[in-house]
Amino acid sequence: MAGSKVKQDMPPPGGYAAFDYKRNLPKRGLSGYSMFGIGIGIMVFGYWRLFSWNRERRRLQIEELEARIAMMPLLQAENDRRTLRMLRENLEEEAFIMKDVPGWKVGESVFHTDRWVTPMSEELFNLRPREEFLRKRFGFLWYV
Amino acid sequence: MRLGENFKICSTMPFVDLQSRLGINVDRWLLLQSGEQPNKRAARCHAFEKEWVECAHGIGQTRAKKECLVELEDFYECLHRQKTHQRLYAIRQQREKLIKEGKYTPPTHHTGETDQSP
Numbered sequence: 001m002a003g004s005k006v007k008q009d010m011p012p013p014g015g016y017a018a019f020d021y022k023r024n025l026p027k028r029g030l031s032g033y034s035m036f037g038i039g040i041g042i043m044v045f046g047y048w049r050l051f052s053w054n055r056e057r058r059r060l061q062i063e064e065l066e067a068r069i070a071m072m073p074l075l076q077a078e079n080d081r082r083t084l085r086m087l088r089e090n091l092e093e094e095a096f097i098m099k100d101v102p103g104w105k106v107g108e109s110v111f112h113t114d115r116w117v118t119p120m121s122e123e124l125f126n127l128r129p130r131e132e133f134l135r136k137r138f139g140f141l142w143y144v
Numbered sequence: 145m146r147l148g149e150n151f152k153i154c155s156t157m158p159f160v161d162l163q164s165r166l167g168i169n170v171d172r173w174l175l176l177q178s179g180e181q182p183n184k185r186a187a188r189c190h191a192f193e194k195e196w197v198e199c200a201h202g203i204g205q206t207r208a209k210k211e212c213l214v215e216l217e218d219f220y221e222c223l224h225r226q227k228t229h230q231r232l233y234a235i236r237q238q239r240e241k242l243i244k245e246g247k248y249t250p251p252t253h254h255t256g257e258t259d260q261s262p
Binding site (some may be wrong): 097104112117118127143 | 210229230248251
């Protein structure tokens with residue numbers, strides 16, 4: 001076969017250039033320990049920030065509670081005035097409405113004692129539209 | 145006061161009182177509305193219950209049913225408000241009747257139009 005003049009595809013004169021054929025897996029990047037370290041470091045930093053902000057929130061919450069305690073006499077007095085006013089109005093309306101009903105004692109207490117019994121919302125809002133009563137009872141809920 | 149101490153002893157088992165012996169509080173905290181409450185908030189019918197218990201304690205059930213009927217009725221009314229609801233219903237019915245007959249118009253503060261300042 002050698003010596004016959006057939007046109008064959010041969011390498012270029014001088015041969016091909018050298019190339020890597022050996023296995024090449026270089027060590028690169030951080031080591032495992034340092035990756036763990038960075039992760040744990042970020043977590044510790046996060047915890048520290050969380051705890052210090054929670055302490056700050058606790059201080060703010062205590063301040064809000066103190067403000068509530070400081071305002072409580074005023075709010076309680078207003079609430080009491082409102083209750084008494086509504087009871088008075090209800091009493092007068094009841095006296096007018098029930099004046100023809102036989103055997104009805106206006107303002108009669110359902111209890112045998114004459115101690116002050118805190119009136120229920122039903123009693124205060126009896127003669128008002130039902131939405132007001134429902135708003136009083138359920139309007140403060142933040143959830144359904 | 146002495147009554148509270150008695151209740152620590154005679155809650156469910158008057159002679160054995162297992163819970164005090166073992167130092168546990170399995171159900172003593174929920175037996176009375178007038179007992180110790182969390183955050184020291186009084187129950188709604190605390191006064192009525194206290195009156196009734198003070199009246200009825202230590203005299204036996206037969207006597208208590210006769211002698212403490214007034215306190216028991218008040219306590220029951222506070223819990224269930226049956227008479228209150230009946231009364232309010234009667235007033236409302238009469239008011240509706242009068243409105244239908246045209247003899248009564250509700251005042252402005254009862255119609256929900258004016259603002260509700262105290």
